[in-house]
Amino acid sequence: MAAPVRTTPTPARSGFSVGVRFLLLSLVCLSLMILDHRDQHVERVRGTLSVVVDPLRLLVDLPFRGWADVRENFASRETLVAENERLKRDQLNAGLRLQRLAALETENARLRELLDSRARVGSRALVAEILAVDLDPYRQRFNLNRGLVDGVYVGQALIDAQGVVGQTVRVGPFTTEALLITDADHAVPVAVNRNGVRTIAVGTGDSGRLRLPYLTNNADVEVGDLLVSSGLGGVFPAGYPVGRITEVTRRPAQSFAEVIAEPASALDRDREVLLLWNATDAPSGSEAASLTAPK
């Protein structure tokens, strides 16, 4: 029998040969990459396309969320009682501190008024959940379940209960991509809380380490010093804990010390983070307003 038993591979549908199609598609890829690298125009395309892949992210996240729910539902009475106790204790402590904070805040506002400087305005925050999605092990990135519809913008600060977590880098309609402070491409302007020495904390790509490469050998830093965000750079509001110094190596032959810090927030254990709306742009005094107003 001459009739083919096996279905023959279907020929290419378009008129081009495989080689030509390969070349054309490669060119498309190259131009996309160049556009994406150079310009912001592709961001819109990316935003629209990301709606298509969003369901996939949610699908992958679903079992993890479901498992968390199941565990919550079947938690034993003792663990719940213990957790309740602990939360009550924490609440009491936090309440105590808050009472003092209210007084301190008014005092701070009064003093700042005396000094004629801009008052710090409390900022707005929104809870976002981290999607259990993980693709590139070489980058410290994650996805959040908030997007443009919630008013998220690029370059927004993320914190958790312990400190600064990272910032948003790409915002889709329903999900947001964020960069951790420990990503190798990320840097946070920080100040040593003890004495106000300002420097920059750079990520290392390892979620437990930050590097402080710009401190000279005679800089006044010690192991255990708390680093807080300095507010320079405008992304992170001032005063949130960033990390704690774990290692200071001073080599006389080099002019800069090797300083390593550990992030304050639980970067790889978080499920929820807070998105902060930077409120430092909202000036309170008329003088500040005139300073920022375009001439």
Add this chain to the structure above:
Amino acid sequence: MARRQHPWFVAGLSLVLTLVLALVPLPRAISAFRPDWVAVVLLYWSVTAPRRFSLLTAFWMGIALDLLSGSLLGQHALALLVIVYIAERLHLLIRVFPLSQLGLTVLALLGLYEFILFWIDGVAGVTVPLTERWAPPLTGALVWLALLAFFDSGRREAHARF
């Protein structure tokens, strides 16, 4: 009538499943060993059922990966295009290879994939550590051979005779 080897929905489903596998979070200890699932599965199809997926499929899968991983738009797409193109061009040759050579060929292709990604990262100025880059092609080649053993054991001999 010959039974169709793989109905379309099986193939399509395998692609969606591949993206899911690429996304599922793994424990930190083994996450560096995660094979490049999309590359592995596309290579599997392009060798066992050439032209089932056109280069266009590779392109769109790559774009999906770019969107999901937040890399440059077109980065994964280009890497996938290159290896799928090579595999398609060589599939007649590759199909008759003994298993060990098949494994090595796939390893080389996955290595090329990883290299292209790394190279584009370098050109674009993204800081990415070089260590641990060796693991995904190795595990990928192993997974590829496993796929072949599971799904293709009967048909390979037939192909070889074909």
